[in-house]
Amino acid sequence: MSRTMVAGNWKMNTTPSQGASLIREVMEKVGTPATRVVFGVPAIQLMQAQELVAGHTNYALAAQNMHQEANGAYTGEISAEMLTEVGIEYVILGHSERRDYAGEDDDLINVKIQRALEAGLQPIYCCGEKLDIREAGNQELVVGKQVEQALYSLDPDQISKVIIAYEPVWAIGTGVTASKEQAQEMHASIRRMIANQFGTDVAQNMTILYGGSVKPNNAKELFDQPDVDGGLVGGASLDADSFAAIILAAGS
Numbered sequence: 383m384s385r386t387m388v389a390g391n392w393k394m395n396t397t398p399s400q401g402a403s404l405i406r407e408v409m410e411k412v413g414t415p416a417t418r419v420v421f422g423v424p425a426i427q428l429m430q431a432q433e434l435v436a437g438h439t440n441y442a443l444a445a446q447n448m449h450q451e452a453n454g455a456y457t458g459e460i461s462a463e464m465l466t467e468v469g470i471e472y473v474i475l476g477h478s479e480r481r482d483y484a485g486e487d488d489d490l491i492n493v494k495i496q497r498a499l500e501a502g503l504q505p506i507y508c509c510g511e512k513l514d515i516r517e518a519g520n521q522e523l524v525v526g527k528q529v530e531q532a533l534y535s536l537d538p539d540q541i542s543k544v545i546i547a548y549e550p551v552w553a554i555g556t557g558v559t560a561s562k563e564q565a566q567e568m569h570a571s572i573r574r575m576i577a578n579q580f581g582t583d584v585a586q587n588m589t590i591l592y593g594g595s596v597k598p599n600n601a602k603e604l605f606d607q608p609d610v611d612g613g614l615v616g617g618a619s620l621d622a623d624s625f626a627a628i629i630l631a632a633g634s
């Protein structure tokens with residue numbers, strides 16, 4: 383299977399009707415995509431959006447979060463099993479906004495990843511350094527620790543279902559994108575870590591996405607890097623023309 387994927391993370395944007403229009407518009411513009419396309423929609427829209435993508439080759443949905451327990455007295459939360467029962471295939475875990483605003487750390491994210499995998503979801507695991515870490519030149523060290531804590535306890539079968547999204551926090555929603563060299567350097571470093579821990583085959587098959595101000599005008603040069611397999615796109619995924627252009631930039 384090809385490693386390429388373009389995922390949109392709508393965050394807390396779009397009402398259900400706006401979201402349905404956006405999915406329809408993107409699908410109309412792109413047709414059958416050559417790469418996997420995933421819409422990361424707000425929880426309340428998942429079931430309606432699932433009806434729109436069901437049966438369409440290469441389109442799928444991601445939840446933006448889920449709880450680490452299978453069920454129980456967790457008011458306001460959504461479980462992995464609830465997601466899989468309605469046909470959701472992916473879940474975004476460890477996004478920097480959840481780390482910052484909900485206090486999630488890599489130990490918790492590790493538990494969530496295991497729960498997601500048990501339920502049959504593919505986690506899109508987000509990691510990435512803040513600006514002060516980048517300025518100090520410690521990005522490989524810090525991202526390496528995140529990857530180690532969140533993923534190293536997985537078994538070979540589990541890790542083969544994980545997608546990693548490298549998202550430098552300083553590039554998220556800022557309009558400042560990592561250069562193609564910076565992205566490639568970090569993606570290669572993450573892939574090396576995966577190879578060292580799980581073997582070359584696992585590393586070579588792993589999808590590693592870049593996220594952080596991906597736009598139509600920078601997507602191709604980022605996606606052309608040998609270790610950048612596509613993108614996790616925030617702001618630009620809310621505009622059908624922009625998201626369609628980014629999908630097409632990923633090729634196959």
Ligand SMILES: O=C[C@H](O)COP(=O)(O)O
Nearest residue numbers: 391554555594595616617
């Ligand atoms: O999950 C997506 C990232 O947070 C990137 O967001 P952005 O494309 O708006 O910078």
